[in-house]
Amino acid sequence: MLADGRPPALVDALLAGAEARQASELITNTVEDITGAPASTFARWAADRVDVFR
16 A cells, blocks of 8 residues: 555554454355355465465
């Protein structure tokens, strides 16, 4: 956000708000409905594509 020119105070406020927010317990199956495959975590996605990031 800073690289895009956002003011540091705004970035700090947004990050503080995100850190203070409780995790949602809402679970949907939208990804599976659209793609036909169940959703996975970002960690799983990244691990499956680790060679792309090397």
